[in-house]
Amino acid sequence: MIAKLHGRGISSADALAEALGRPVNDQEGLTTEGTVIAYWSLLDYYTDESRIWSSVEWAQHLDDPNWQHPFAASPQGDRRAVLHVSVRLHPDDRELTSAEWADVGHRLARVTGIAQPGDEQACRWIAIRDQSHRLDLLANLIRGDGTWAAMPAQVLHVLAAECRRVEADLGLLSLRDHHVGPLQQHTSAMAQTASDMLDPGRVAQLSDEAHRHLAAARRLVEKAAQQLGTSPSNGPGLAHQLEWIARRSHALESDLAEITLGRPRTPAGGPAAPLPAGLPSARAARPR
The missing domain is CATH 3.30.930 (BirA Bifunctional Protein; domain 2)
Structure with a gap:
């Protein structure tokens, strides 16, 4: 009760x-x-x-x-x-x-x-x-x-x-x-899921799926940033925020690529994700 x-x-x-x-x-x-x-x-x-x-x-x-x-x-x-x-x-x-x-x-x-x-x-x-x-x-x-x-x-x-x-x-x-009863079933299911996650093939499959979804989301963000960059009012400011999100997405994609394909991770000081065409860099837009 x-x-x-x-x-x-x-x-x-x-x-x-x-x-x-x-x-x-x-x-x-x-x-x-x-x-x-x-x-x-x-x-x-x-x-x-x-x-x-x-x-x-x-x-x-x-x-x-x-x-x-x-x-x-x-x-x-x-x-x-x-x-x-x-x-x-x-x-x-x-x-x-x-x-x-x-x-x-x-x-x-x-x-x-x-x-x-x-x-x-x-x-x-x-x-x-x-x-x-x-x-x-x-x-x-x-x-x-x-x-x-x-x-x-x-x-x-x-x-x-x-x-x-x-x-x-x-x-x-x-x-x-x-x-x-439900707790025991849930614990058993979690143990089975953890076991599946330890399989290298399963890890690669999940990472590859995540990589594809991230890439698709990053392209949408870049497209929105490009459109906002040419709009009046607060458009450019929002565009720079979206640009930052796109860069972060690119870093996550690099991490996943390293896990699944053994690609070297882009160093912190290395080249960043390409900017949408026609957008100034966020660094250049910051006030001095």
Whole structure:
């Protein structure tokens, strides 16, 4: 199970839309017997199992503390009160039951500090399950008494630790199980690639291909430099920059030729790549 801490915001509608994977809609009903798999303890004062709220209404109820306590802010003065946390299962994990998903939602609400058992002033929160193998926890960090929820300093680490406990309790794949297989395959592929690269014939082939691509790119740069050299405004200045790039490309081509064909490398003080016809040298263009 992998946890993700989304950026905090000021609108529950935006967070709910992200959790649902679609915009909120006043015609779409979400119930506590379906998509809303878990929720804050005092929600029963507002609704019951037969009551259907639209996704817009759910977002409005999560935003109510913003209006009830308009001056509430974090100790750092942050007013972004909407928390969004999501967890997802590995594709090879078994499907969890509704009761198991609800338990995960309550556990996430507890470890993040937004709803401790027996706290009547706890934050408003809901756990949304509308995407396969994923659960989204949405909460307003403004508590019922107008204070800001005290979250752990390293909340993502706390969430990750809780995910490990959930995996153990529910018999899910661990984080190690998620990555060992692919990592071993990737390491094996890298070893095979390294072995292939040690073959002299393969080295020569790759170097020759790189040489051809560099030569083609250098010709395009030289052509652009030649055209810019005759244009007004900043054309000549850009032309000199392209000329420098062409020279560097020529040096790389010389290095590759030395590797593949045993050609001597052009010494640093030796002749440089030929300039595009009609262009002055960069050295002559520099101010003295």
